[in-house]
Amino acid sequence: MLFEFDKTPNENIYKLLVSTVVPRPIAWVTTQDIDGSVNAAPFSFFNAVSGNPPVVAIGIGGRGPGDVKDTGGNIRRTGEFVVNLVNNALAEQMNITAIDFDKQVNELAEAGLHTAASSRVKPPRIAESPVSFECERLVIVEVGVDRAVVLGKVVAIHVADEYVLDKDRCYIDTPKLDLVGRMHGRGWYARTTDRFDMPRIDVADWPLRAKAAE
Numbered sequence: 001m002l003f004e005f006d007k008t009p010n011e012n013i014y015k016l017l018v019s020t021v022v023p024r025p026i027a028w029v030t031t032q033d034i035d036g037s038v039n040a041a042p043f044s045f046f047n048a049v050s051g052n053p054p055v056v057a058i059g060i061g062g063r064g065p066g067d068v069k070d071t072g073g074n075i076r077r078t079g080e081f082v083v084n085l086v087n088n089a090l091a092e093q094m095n096i097t098a099i100d101f102d103k104q105v106n107e108l109a110e111a112g113l114h115t116a117a118s119s120r121v122k123p124p125r126i127a128e129s130p131v132s133f134e135c136e137r138l139v140i141v142e143v144g145v146d147r148a149v150v151l152g153k154v155v156a157i158h159v160a161d162e163y164v165l166d167k168d169r170c171y172i173d174t175p176k177l178d179l180v181g182r183m184h185g186r187g188w189y190a191r192t193t194d195r196f197d198m199p200r201i202d203v204a205d206w207p208l209r210a211k212a213a214e
Contacts, residue, residue: 018044023181023190027058028084028094030108030115031074032123038115039070040097040107040126042086044182054154056083056133062146070103072140072148079137080121081152084129087178088191093128120155130177132158 005013018024027046031039045059060072075081086094096111108115108126115124118134125132135152142148165171181190201209 018182019184022183024183025179025181026086026094027056028086028097028126028129029058029071030082030084030123030126031071031080032078033070033074034077037103038106038108038124039074039103040113041069041071042094042098043071046083049151055138056135056152056154058083058150058152059143060148060150072150074123075137075150075152076140078122080123081135081137081150082118082121082123082125083133083135083152084126085131085177086180087130088180089178090128091180091189116158118156119158125158130160130163130179134158 003012003016008016024044025046027043029041029043033039043058043060045061047057049055049057060069062069062072071081093111093113097107097113099107099110101107101110114127116127118125118132121134121136125134133154134156135154138151138153140148140150159172163173163176165173175192175195177192179192181192182188183190
């Protein structure tokens, strides 16, 4: 079945994308406005896109033309944000922060969560999150009247001690993080407990492996 996007309504394009680009990691973003108010919201159009320099990308949608939600506005005004990751134990609390609260409502308080000071940026991180990336805005790319892609340089990472296997070699116990990802529809998520190991093939080994497969 071919779906040509110039002939497909925007709401259906969105359905096709979120139903097929799965699972998507969740950026649980905390920002702080110039008045000191803190906002927290999850976004699943998110990933790391560069290792050197370390860069993450977040797609932020809005409620209407010219609106990229409180998160986008805060990043525009301050240039700083924190991406917190979501594990299985925090999934329901993350979902609470996705409620479309008024700006004056503290989403973290509503979810029973706490903040911890960041080291390089002003916005706090979510204390309960297993991993937090402190970020400085690189650029905001406007991709629609109510859509923007934020590229942020990661300047520091917090990983809870219980998930660090070797600090000096930066070995992290990834399975123990028990992170969740976003799936399709309005409420489907995936756990990262079903894994398999498939080492990358060295080019020098390929001729023998290819011959053996004949």
